[in-house]
Amino acid sequence: MFRKKHNSHDNQEHDAKDQEQKIKELRAAIGPLSGSSLTFCTDACLRRYLEARNWNVDKSKKMLEETLKWRTTYKPEEILWHEVATESETGKLYRANFHDREGRTVIVMRPAKQNTSSHDNQLRHLVYVLENALLSLPEDQEQMVCLIDFTGWSLSNSPIKTARETANILQCHYPERLAVGFLYNPPRIFETFWKVVKYFLDSKTFLKAKFIYPKNKESMELLRKHFDLDVLPVEFGGRNQVQYNHEEFSKMMIAEDTVKASLRSSEEKTPQPGLAVQAS
Incomplete structure (x- = not known):
């Protein structure tokens, strides 16, 4: 009985490590980011795209890139109530x-x-x-x-x-x-x-x-x-x-x-890291 619990714990740790590795792989695959794309692509964001594509990095990359392209042209964060x-x-x-x-x-x-x-x-x-x-x-x-x-x-x-x-x-x-x-x-x-x-x-x-x-x-x-x-x-x-x-x-x-406008203004004034630096 105790061995089963131990194995279960080990499997959870193994799964967590695998997932973190997948997130790193996806971040490397999408390459350098800047501006709003850099802000958008947090680790939590990458995790959601990986989950949506059953942790397949290539499929997740394609999905995320399509979203980044859409957000760049549609600019959802800039839509105003009026x-x-x-x-x-x-x-x-x-x-x-x-x-x-x-x-x-x-x-x-x-x-x-x-x-x-x-x-x-x-x-x-x-x-x-x-x-x-x-x-x-x-x-x-x-x-x-x-x-x-x-x-x-x-x-x-x-x-x-x-x-x-x-x-x-x-x-x-x-x-x-x-x-x-x-x-x-x-x-x-x-x-x-x-x-x-x-x-x-x-x-x-x-x-x-x-x-x-x-x-x-x-x-x-x-x-x-x-x-x-x-x-x-x-x-x-x-x-x-x-x-x-x-x-x-x-x-x-x-x-x-x-509030959103103030947040965007603060982000724009904050010095952006070099293009090769990724969001944490």
Whole structure:
């Protein structure tokens, strides 16, 4: 019995060493970095890309390089609230003011409240919310939870093109950031939509999607295991009566934009190491 425990401990240490070696290999493979790419590629970041590709360095390198290219052109960290505020007026997508039982940041989506027709602006709004949600993560957390309320949803709310690009952004440029996604009260017609969408998802992302039906005791119990009913909104079967307030949320986002701008300014003023020096 004691030998088994000893072997288990040895295996864990061995796995940890292997993982650290993989991180070093990936850092060497991507080569010298500078600017925002240098700041982005922390060890934790590299670990997430390796996990997303089952610790295959070559595949992880390709994935990370695609993200760095995307971030260089899309500049997600520079999107400001006033550029996407219109998209959020109905509360179709926002960062919640509560956490799950593990203290993770929660993003709420209510696609039936779609209020615009601009594919590009909708995606910029999504990226803005994701970036801010990640900045709000507690120090001991790397993942967030997504609550999606499909009450009143129809195919007209979610064009396939937007759904495909949303899935692409989430799994390709924010790997291992989603802990679990709860799909609450999906109508019967959603089954047809899901059959198409699931082909856009990699297996890991697909398995994180949990269907929750209000009249199904088992699925509701799963939701309650993750959330205290006192903080869970009533539209998700909880007891929290507080509704999304666009004015209050806007004030919070404007304040956070100021903080982000200050952080970027500090990073730009800080002397950058030579191009051959890597992020720790």
